[in-house]
Amino acid sequence: xxxxxxxxGIIYLSRASEAELVGHELRxxxxxxxxxxxxxxxxxxxxxxxxxxxxxxxxLDILVSVAGTSILGPLESLADDAFDRSFALNVRAPFLAAKxxxxxxxxxxxxxxxxxxxxxxxxxxxxxxxxxxxAALGGMTRGLARHLGSRGITANLVQPxxxxxxxxxxxxxxxxxxxxxxxIARHGTPGEVASLVAYLASHEAGFITxxxxxIDGGWSA
Numbered sequence: 624x625x626x627x628x629x630x631x632g633i634i635y636l637s638r639a640s641e642a643e644l645v646g647h648e649l650r651x652x653x654x655x656x657x658x659x660x661x662x663x664x665x666x667x668x669x670x671x672x673x674x675x676x677x678x679x680x681x682x683l684d685i686l687v688s689v690a691g692t693s694i695l696g697p698l699e700s701l702a703d704d705a706f707d708r709s710f711a712l713n714v715r716a717p718f719l720a721a722k723x724x725x726x727x728x729x730x731x732x733x734x735x736x737x738x739x740x741x742x743x744x745x746x747x748x749x750x751x752x753x754x755x756x757x758a759a760l761g762g763m764t765r766g767l768a769r770h771l772g773s774r775g776i777t778a779n780l781v782q783p784x785x786x787x788x789x790x791x792x793x794x795x796x797x798x799x800x801x802x803x804x805x806x807i808a809r810h811g812t813p814g815e816v817a818s819l820v821a822y823l824a825s826h827e828a829g830f831i832t833x834x835x836x837x838i839d840g841g842w843s844a
Contacts, residue, residue, distance in 0.1 A: 625654035627821055629685065632657040632676030634669075636690070655680065663690050663716040664708075673723045685824045686724040688717035689737040693753045705752055713756035714763065721767055725776060732776040733824045734767060736760055737816075740784045740839040746804055757782075761835055768833030777832035779823050784839025786811045806841025 625631050631654055635642040639660060646656045657679035661672035677683040692712045694705045717736045724734060741750060742757040760780055767778035785801035787793040793810040802808050819838055822828055837843050 624685070624687075624817075624821055624824065625649045625652055625656075627825070629824075630655040630657070630680045632659070632680055632683075634659050634661050634663060634672045634676070634690075636660070636662055663720065664711040666715075666719055669716060669719055670723050673720065673727070677727050682729070683724055683727045683732075684729065685733045685735070686720060686728075687735045687737070687820055687824070688720050690716060691737070691739075693750070695749045695753060697749060698751060701752065709752040709756045710759070713753075714759045717760065718763055721763075721778065725767075725771055725774075728774075728776055730775040731829065732771075732774075733828075734771070734776065734778040735820050735823050736764060736778075736780050737820075738780050738782045738835075740782045740837055740842045742782060743837075743843050744804070747800075764835065765833045772832060775829070777823070777829065779828075779831060779833070780835045781816065781819055781823070782835060782837045782839065783811060783816050784837070784842040786813060786816060788813060802840075804842050805839070806844050809840065811838060811840055 631649055633642065633646065633656065642658060646658045649656045657676045659672040659675050661668040663669045690712060692709060694701065694709050721734050738760040739757040741754045742761060745754045764778050764780040771778060784805065785791060787810040791801065792798065798810065816838055819836060823831065
């Protein structure tokens, strides 16, 4: 986004020194950056953070919701509050972020949510809550598209498959199993996901809304 000329606001939960390093790297590239520490599962904190970023950057045109959690394990091992914790971060937070952002956006804004391909295909046991919460984002996205279409604001969902990140490294203990369902037998890269997000945020994507884009190396093929 910064490479395309966007000012960037980042909401982060913890690891402040690493978040500030990202901000520093973007500023070194010439981007204007606003950083706010907040727990987006807290409604008031989320709304305040979005307001703060919009104030610092002089407005808000694009929202990318990427925060999420995965509570995994055998069904009988899941805590009674596991459902609420999963949906608070994976569904409620992006919904409330979209609601807040839409109230600040001019016509032609963009709302992009990062989900997961497990919304459509769950290859093994242990991920019931994660899959359920990610599946909810499809309906949310289509609803937002209908709500906001009259203002030219688009809402789209990006569903990555295995991506080479800190939480799911390409050389990690689950890597081989992750690549088993793929047609392209490698992990994707964050840059590949970011390029898709940047396209959906662009002027060229103004007629795309309510859509789900899988970037999964053929996981869902």
